[in-house]
């Protein structure tokens with residue numbers, strides 16, 4: 241097992257089988273469920289792994305401590321991808337003391353009917369393991385109410401739960417400095433935007449607490465252990481949780497026969513000619529909305545368009561707008577367009593979504609097209625793309 245520093249070991253597992261994380265989010269590179277074991281005078285395990293991987297997890301633990309018992313289990317987060325092995329772990333280590341907060345134990349009772357071995361901690365409480373001393377920090381709603389982080393103050397190792405996590409299995413290397421992290425950055429943004437992104441204010445509150453402590457390693461529950469890039473990932477979280485973006489443009493469209501797509505192409509060309517360099521375009525029926533949400537945390541401008549369908553809005557666009565509204569994303573511009581064959585509804589529906597649920601700042605005039613592109617509609621699309629470009633570049 242990989243020793244991170246002074247007998248702090250990685251004992252996590254990789255999942256390359258699951259198609260959708262939480263049944264929702266595609267995993268093209270898999271995912272890791274990270275757990276850490278501190279082999280000190282007192283042995284302490286930090287979080288567990290998804291239950292399907294318990295045999296491998298147990299083997300990893302034995303490889304580090306052999307037949308020694310585990311004294312403590314710290315539960316930073318109760319979501320079952322990290323707490324799922326708890327009932328089985330207790331069968332092998334019945335005397336383990338479980339460290340969590342009040343909300344942790346409420347959930348532990350609910351999920352697993354476990355009510356014993358509890359040792360409740362509050363913010364800033366400490367626990368000595370011998371050489372290592374742990375400090376506990378409550379970080380509620382990053383992204384569940386019971387979430388907390390644990391700092392090994394001796395070696396500056398932050399066990400951050402899902403915070404600073406990243407999709408993607410660990411293919412051999414554990415620390416960032418041991419792997420090519422190029423694939424990580426976009427997957428880290430996609431993880432943040434879809435899993436944690438609704439909770440910008442709680443993330444900011446957690447970052448304020450972390451700003452007062454010193455740490456050189458971040459051991460998250462998903463993805464690489466951050467050491468070389470600690471500053472960068474903290475900065476990324478700070479930017480994302482403040483909804484700080486680049487002056488780029490995301491154009492998302494639904495299309496049945498290509499006519500609405502042609503509107504999107506005209507808008508993109510006009511925005512490009514007006515000077516916008518970062519333009520992402522997605523067909524909402526082909527690209528999973530988790531990737532679109534990811535780019536919405538990168539780019540400030542959004543233009544959406546879709547056909548009318550069954551006297552309403554094209555389904556896949558409805559799904560995307562619902563996801564955007566659910567995340568409470570702030571500080572964006574929006575423009576929109578739509579089409580119809582005989583009765584127009586799409587443009588009004590998108591307008592309603594923004595006015596009632598999304599609340600981005602509208603830019604330009606919405607464009608509505610009957611059946612196919614005309615010179616007039618083309619000019620309106622160009623005007624919309626230009627207006628968005630001027631807004632983005634004018635800042």
Ligand code: FEO
Nearest residue numbers: 317319321402461
């Ligand atoms: Fe990785 Fe919120 O569980």
